Structures are given as structure tokens and as C-alpha cells.
Amino acid sequence: MVEWLTMTIQTASLAMAGWCLVSTFRDRPMLVPHLIGMGVLWLLVIGQAVATVVAMAGGERPAETAMFISYLATVVLLPPACAVWGFMERSKWGPAVIAFACLILPVLFVRLEQLWSPVA
Amino acid sequence: MPDTAPASEAARTLRTGPGRLLVAVYGVFALAATARGVYQLATGFDEAPAAYLLSVLAGVIYLVAAVGLARAGRTSRRVALVSCSVEMVGVLVVGAVSLLLPEVFPDDTVWSGFGSGYFFIPLVLPALGLWWILHVHRLDRD
Numbered sequence: 703m704v705e706w707l708t709m710t711i712q713t714a715s716l717a718m719a720g721w722c723l724v725s726t727f728r729d730r731p732m733l734v735p736h737l738i739g740m741g742v743l744w745l746l747v748i749g750q751a752v753a754t755v756v757a758m759a760g761g762e763r764p765a766e767t768a769m770f771i772s773y774l775a776t777v778v779l780l781p782p783a784c785a786v787w788g789f790m791e792r793s794k795w796g797p798a799v800i801a802f803a804c805l806i807l808p809v810l811f812v813r814l815e816q817l818w819s820p821v822a
Numbered sequence: 823m824p825d826t827a828p829a830s831e832a833a834r835t836l837r838t839g840p841g842r843l844l845v846a847v848y849g850v851f852a853l854a855a856t857a858r859g860v861y862q863l864a865t866g867f868d869e870a871p872a873a874y875l876l877s878v879l880a881g882v883i884y885l886v887a888a889v890g891l892a893r894a895g896r897t898s899r900r901v902a903l904v905s906c907s908v909e910m911v912g913v914l915v916v917g918a919v920s921l922l923l924p925e926v927f928p929d930d931t932v933w934s935g936f937g938s939g940y941f942f943i944p945l946v947l948p949a950l951g952l953w954w955i956l957h958v959h960r961l962d963r964d
Binding site: 787 | 841846
């Protein structure tokens with residue numbers, strides 16, 4: 703995994719969560735800029751996933767490969783799934799869904815990095 | 823896409839408004855608990871079968887709750903109500919057992935320590951779910 707990309711994703715994700723929380727508290731629905739933001743975040747996640755799969759094809763494998771792949775699939779699918787689900791709701795609860803997704807995404811990346819290079 | 827649904831009973835569903843967020847959280851927990859349980863069952867069934875089976879069971883209940891909340895209709899509302907109730911009881915009982923009799927579950931589950939490993943979301947989620955279902959139910963009745 704590319705470490706700086708993980709940190710970029712985590713930072714962007716938290717920023718996105720903050721933005722969406724503000725929208726929720728200001729009673730705004732999810733708008734096109736939110737969707738674009740999620741698109742950019744998703745591209746970053748896909749970039750990380752591709753880089754990781756390439757590294758794995760090159761023989762670099764985490765010990766718990768099955769667990770790692772299931773986490774990787776989750777982080778790739780989570781942003782679009784939540785973006786669609788949130789965008790369908792035309793109230794302040796749309797951005798609330800995105801905020802939730804963007805708060806757990808960094809946690810999932812912490813787990814991914816732990817599985818990729820265990821400290822212990 | 824129609825904006826807000828008309829206030830007829832058939833159109834009012836659990837998935838709009840706060841329910842939208844609940845379904846998302848339930849979906850993620852269904853995935854997390856099921857994946858965790860299945861993985862643990864597959865890799866070390868002998869170590870703590872009760873804990874791992876409980877994780878899978880919790881995952882299935884979360885999934886049923888998510889589907890019940892996401893779908894319209896009287897039946898799915900009942901399904902959501904039952905699954906949220908089961909969860910509430912589950913997290914309270916398993917949480918208490920994990921603290922009082924830790925030897926029953928040698929490995930952690932989503933409900934151990936009242937969901938402390940998952941920011942106590944497993945404890946708060948069924949309470950919010952039940953509140954939301956009853957809230958919508960009351961709106962319909964009035």
C-alpha cells in the first residue's frame with residue numbers, strides 16, 4: 703500500500719465528513735458538489751486499491767490475505783454505495799449518510815495498514 | 823425523482839429521513855459482523871465457536887434489520903421491529919455476560935462489553951432503530 707495515499711485518503715475523508723456534517727446541521731440536502739467530492743475520494747481509494755493489487759501481483763502479500771482483500775473490497779465499494787444511498791434522500795439526512803461513510807473510511811484504512819504491515 | 827413523498831400511509835416508509843442513515847449504519851454493521859464471524863469460523867472454529875457463531879448471528883440480524891428498514895410495507899416494519907428488539911436484548915445480555923462471565927466468550931464479538939470495541943454503536947443502534955420505528959408508527963396512526 704502507498705502510505706502517503708492512505709494519509710491523503712484519510713484526511714480527505716475526514717474533511718468530507720466535516721463538510722457533510724455542516725450541511726446536515728444547516729438542513730441542506732446532498733447536492734452535486736458533495737457528489738463530486740465523493741467522486742474524487744472514490745478515485746483516490748481506487749488508486750490505492752490498484753497500487754495495492756499491483757504490489758500483491760508482484761508477490762508482496764499480507765499474512766492474512768483473505769481478511770485483507772475483504773477489507774480492500776469494502777473500502778472500494780463503501781463510497782459509491784453510500785453516495786448513491788445519500789443522494790436519493792432529498793433532505794439533510796443525505797449528507798448525514800455521507801458523513802457516516804467518511805468517518806468509518808479512515809478507520810477501515812487504519813485496519814488495512816495494520817494488516818498490510820503488522821507491527822508486532 | 824419525486825421530491826418528498828405524499829403523506830399517505832403507503833408512501834411513508836422507514837427509509838426516508840433519519841431512517842436513511844439508520845439503514846446505512848445497519849448495512850455496514852451487517853457486513854462487519856458477518857465478515858468477522860465467517861472469517862473467524864473459517865480460520866479457528868475450535869478456539870471460540872460460541873463467540874464466532876454469535877458474530878455471524880449478529881451479522882444476520884443486522885442484515886434483516888437493514889432490509890426491514892429499507893423496504894416499505896407493514897410486514898417489513900414488523901420485521902424491522904422484531905430484529906431491532908432482538909438486537910437490543912442481544913447486546914444487553916451478551917454485554918452483561920461478557921463482563922460477568924468472561925469465560926463463556928473467550929474471543930470478542932460485536933456485542934461484547936456492550937459493543938465497546940465498536941464505539942458502543944451496537945448499543946445505541948437498536949435503541950435509535952426502535953425509536954424511529956415507533957415514531958413512524960405513531961405518525962401513521964395519527
